[in-house]
Amino acid sequence: MLKSKLSTPQIYDDLHMQLVTAQIPQGQKMRSERLREDYDCSANTIREVLFRLASEGLVIFEDQRGFRARPTDPERLHYLTKFRIMLEQEGATASIQHGALEWEAQLAASHHKLSHIESKLSETSLSGNTLKLWSLAELEFHDTLLSACDSPFLRSSYRRTYDQFRQQKIMQPEYGYHPENIVEHQAIVTAALKRDAHACRVAIYEHMKRNLRDGGASGTLHPDALGAASTG
Amino acid sequence: MLKSKLSTPQIYDDLHMQLVTAQIPQGQKMRSERLREDYDCSANTIREVLFRLASEGLVIFEDQRGFRARPTDPERLHYLTKFRIMLEQEGATASIQHGALEWEAQLAASHHKLSHIESKLSETSLSGNTLKLWSLAELEFHDTLLSACDSPFLRSSYRRTYDQFRQQKIMQPEYGYHPENIVEHQAIVTAALKRDAHACRVAIYEHMKRNLRDGGASGTLHPDALGAASTG
DNA sequence: TTCCCAGAAAATTTCAAAATTTTTGAAAAT
DNA sequence: ATTTTCAAAAATTTTGAAATTTTCTGGGAA
Known part of the structure; x- marks a missing residue:
């Protein structure tokens, strides 16, 4: 998957799309390190985007345990x-x-x-x-x-x-x-x-x-x- | 103001309280550096909290221009x-x-x-x-x-x-x-x-x-x- | 075999400094 | 006097690495 340096809002849009279409399956762990590599940016940028997605309910965040796509319920x-x-x-x-x-x-x-x-x-x-x-x-x-x-x-x-x-x-x-x-x-x-x-x-x-x-x-x-x- | 090392959720609660009571006046700029000193933490922690408050509408964020308490409207x-x-x-x-x-x-x-x-x-x-x-x-x-x-x-x-x-x-x-x-x-x-x-x-x-x-x-x-x- | 603990590995969170962008203020030109 | 330009200062954003915490793995005891 070749992406030419997406900006932070573009990373947000991309992850949002992958979440609502379940290309990222419900319940799956979303590791900062992995995503950092995929999008070629720092862990902090990823963290920022994931927090925003969490505030919209698509991602759940657990202290010291990172992020997961929200499981089916x-x-x-x-x-x-x-x-x-x-x-x-x-x-x-x-x-x-x-x-x-x-x-x-x-x-x-x-x-x-x-x-x-x-x-x-x-x-x-x-x-x-x-x-x-x-x-x-x-x-x-x-x-x-x-x-x-x-x-x-x-x-x-x-x-x-x-x-x-x-x-x-x-x-x-x-x-x-x-x-x-x-x-x-x-x-x-x-x-x-x-x-x-x-x-x-x-x-x-x-x-x-x-x-x-x-x-x-x-x-x-x-x-x-x-x-x-x-x-x- | 002496605070003994508040945790990230405590910083969130404190700023939330200050915003809904307008102890931070509407429209006022919220500079990372200033808040970093007040709470004795890194600029990134502040940024994280401010993004969360922005997603709830109490704070507005403008790219490359930082955060402000939402103005009266x-x-x-x-x-x-x-x-x-x-x-x-x-x-x-x-x-x-x-x-x-x-x-x-x-x-x-x-x-x-x-x-x-x-x-x-x-x-x-x-x-x-x-x-x-x-x-x-x-x-x-x-x-x-x-x-x-x-x-x-x-x-x-x-x-x-x-x-x-x-x-x-x-x-x-x-x-x-x-x-x-x-x-x-x-x-x-x-x-x-x-x-x-x-x-x-x-x-x-x-x-x-x-x-x-x-x-x-x-x-x-x-x-x-x-x-x-x-x-x- | 199962349970439990210690050590190792991996992931998350925090930090401080570098890089980028915006804002400020003064000097020069119209 | 007003506007424009440019350099210095201040603030924001990104980065890479240190510190902390969790998770994994293997060995020993019940």
Whole structure:
């Protein structure tokens, strides 16, 4: 692997990518010395980058024992999903209320790109490259959905949560394979463009519930992430 | 200032405390060399701690220009408040649904402590120490309110947001002075113990709206943080 | 065979100094 | 008087190595 002297932010980007795509497997030790050689820099630069990745949850740090890619953890996947559902429901509802024509247009565009990729995925088996393409398009779709919510902290929090979710999920063989995704994404975008906040919340829950601990058993009764909104 | 060789985590705690209490004023430069002397450690240890504080938003980092305590920014305070309202409304609603007797008891306890401190605050002018005491009690109250929401990511996200909010707000002379706080906290706890999620959401909004950009002008119509839930 | 301890090896953390970049301040030119 | 230029000073970033801690390995005792 020949790399021509990457800068510190580039090293960060590269390791981030390797973590969310599980090219660095979950739980694997990340030794400073090894990475120092790979990137041809000092141990301190590596340490700095790893601390930043740790603060975002992709890496865990233990005092005097160094760094490891975060191991798989079903409970963590459950709670990440729960938080994602809540953030996306709240963000989408706010976008529906505040978003203008430009938002609708961007949402339609990102959904068009995503559904194009997804229709090809169902025909051919996915190579590593098309999987990356799909993953990027899906993130862009979800982010566009929230882009008019007028809450920068919600958006950055969603992004961090999505990355961690992806790191947990990507090694499961069914990641990206679900044909249901097509109709689920369609339901989300349809509800959003109809400005039907409640239907959009339900669609978001239906899209993600399979990653909850119980697979969303009590789903139709409580479509909100924290089991809350149905009480109003 | 005589410190007997603090460890790295202790240095982190100390700087964190100084930042959220604005003992390090907003916008002030934080020079490695100066801090290295204060804490009697190497520049690298300081750098590590400052990067961590930067990832939590209390410090800003500019390449080749070092670190600064985050400056005051009214827009930032607005968006921090908006996000805090959303997280607390969602978390409280979930706690109301899931919380058992133990939760009620802890909530009553933390509110009792808080209101005791607040009743004294209205009589005497607050010294630096009672302000710290109040601040700690208020955080504990809000955290207890969310403690039964069964969403660890919501709680840690709330904590980070609260710290940043406090850093922005603490220098404003009215911080901690509001007599309204007493009745507002009472309204929150009453609604929560009555298991009235909607009333609790309204009370949370009413408690925080003065920190929004417009002071909550359209408040009574839209008690939800992102202006959303009233559409359902 | 299993358990435990000591010594060796490896990895992490801290340190101090060199190298790079930014900031400062004064002199020269417009 | 204002702007520009350049050199000195100050601060940040990187580096390589020392010091500390953990992990590994092998031998001896139960």
